[in-house]
Amino acid sequence: MRKMLAAVSRVLSGASQKSRHGFAMLPSLVSISRLKQSSHLGLPKCWDYSHSLKTRQASRVLVASRNFANDATFEIKKCDLHRLEEGPPVTTVLTREDGLKYYRMMQTVRRMELKADQLYKQKIIRGFCHLCDGQEACCVGLEAGINPTDHLITAYRAHGFTFTRGLSVREILAELTGRKGGCAKGKGGSMHMYAKNFYGGNGIVGAQVPLGAGIALACKYNGKDEVCLTLYGDGAANQGQIFEAYNMAALWKLPCIFICENNRYGMGTSVERAAASTDYYKRGDFIPGLRVDGMDILCVREATRFAAAYCRSGKGPILMELQTYRYHGHSMSDPGVSYRTREEIQEVRSKSDPIMLLKDRMVNSNLASVEELKEIDVEVRKEIEDAAQFATADPEPPLEELGYHIYSSDPPFEVRGANQWIKFKSVS
């Protein structure tokens, strides 16, 4: 018991810079039982985050005995509407449990992307690497508004969605480093990660939108009340095939939520220089739309719930524009400052950072303490570190498997290599 208390105070004094008196007190009964569960205050090494928000346990963190609120009500920005009489509600209730979940998930995505940045600079990740730090409220907020049985497809800035749709950081980083433990066995890389009800990860700008409408067609065909979230960026929004998809989705009333993640820049081209109309939520024309504050996770969640309910009621597709921002350049080969100013980036970071916004809300409404959230930061860092270790140490896929997975469900056959004498076996 004394050992546990000593460990408690060690962690707390290390975790918080502004320690409060409350922490010298005995931990609550709840916390002691949690201590008994784990042999040390850190988490088990291979804690797996690969199940959805709804099933995740949030409160394994040691807390002081002060009582937190169970939930709090927050005001959220009203969405601009297109062809809609009403929009999502302007207030929402956030429970402590949900808040901690969202915080942890957003922090995980943030740190995972920053780790990918680091690994890329060390040349352990190569090729394309499009990071989504700054846009965490989008992937976590969308997931919070739908069910695991719903479907999601996006473009190449996909690491965050790959995580929120259920894959572990390990599998994602190992795929980025091209190892056999990667979620696509090292065959796909950054832009081609797949999970259950998550269809990538697509490299051809805009091509994923008709695919998403097709998944929505399958949802309607199967009659199971599922919807498909079909994401694209402000750059892709000018692709012709997207308008073809709008037309067919509206014509056939497909349960498709078209989502434009507007981070203001399509690669190096700002929205003003690319689009005659930057009201992306209106570009669906006959499809109703809403413009959402994509830096506020609660706004995203409420809008998603609203949009999903709309689709599930059989009214057809709906369009959401999420106004968000990416801190990194377009990809790792883009410093991201030739077409925008450092001041702009800094301003968004200091005023609209999605993680900071959630944290401030939770702390100010007594849903969590600063120290508690810092504790989550520590755990997340450790998880990412372990995953990066794995991703660096895991071997590359064996050369023998170069020819695998050409065809599905077929008997093995031979695949030609670089010359006629080099043959690879192909297994489904």
Place this chain on the structure above:
Amino acid sequence: MAAVSGLVRRPLREVSGLLKRRFHWTARAALQVTVRDAINQGMDEELERDEKVFLLGEEVAQYDGAYKVSRGLWKKYGDKRIIDTPISEMGFAGIAVGAAMAGLRPICEFMTFNFSMQAIDQVINSAAKTYYMSGGLQSVPIVFRGPNGASAGVAAQHSQCFAAWYGHCPGLKVVSPWNSEDAKGLIKSAIRDNNPVVVLENELMYGVPFEFPPEAQSKDFLIPIGKAKIERQGTHITVVSHSRPVGHCLEAAAVLSKEGVECEVINMRTIRPMDMETIEASVMKTNHLVTVEGGWPQFGVGAEICARIMEGPAFNFLDAPAVRVTGADVPMPYAKILEDNSIPQVKDIIFAIKKTLNI
């Protein structure tokens, strides 16, 4: 008896492929079925067998198909299974691929494969490559079908053969039926295959009737993808072809037979994966090879066959260089005399065979 039943059956056959009008004799006689009806039957049977199968494309439903290949299907299966699309190839091909990813089994019709160029990104990047890129997680059980290659008087933008373009890509299967039996067996295999399959039909063959052997009348009649068929046995020269030119090769073989030259005519049936074993075995027997195709010569199907022959055991059995007969290396002209001379004719095939045999 057979003549009477033939008289009764043929008009009914030509109306539609829908009615259950098989008379149950103890021994089924062969009957005449057009390529169009064979494809229609094949699709009808697969639509009936598996409710996940559906057809989408321009004019496939209420128009009964631009070339009437899907005649009667909309009436039988309705809006959910037979879907008319707007003129949006890239969009509806992508929708079809997405539906396949989500577990349905779409048949995506291109009115002609010339229009598939609008959508070729979805066929190659979204369909063909996905199983590989996902490390075996995401399969795409889709069929892309439609008429391919030259028609009659439709000029350059409507006459291109895409066998070489689609045959180039790993992850795709590409089949090219010639007769009715091919058409039915291959479309059924394509629909049942869990991979993206491109079915290159031929508009000029749609109305041509062929004898339908008894086994082809079964609802489970399948032709394996990746296996060629020797349409005519021969000893002096191997003639390899696919689609409509197979018929020309058989005509050429008939003419040459009178002169004592026996051609072995191989119907490829599948472009990818190509059945080299059958071709090689034949060349090792005959020592001579001519390939015949409707597409352009450069980087074509014949070029691939010749390259592979050189790499394999059959090279040492060749008594003369392998020769290709192809479409002329021009965009298809309109005037009849020009068009006729832009595709391989029987006389061109005979000439090439004689040159190869040095006679």
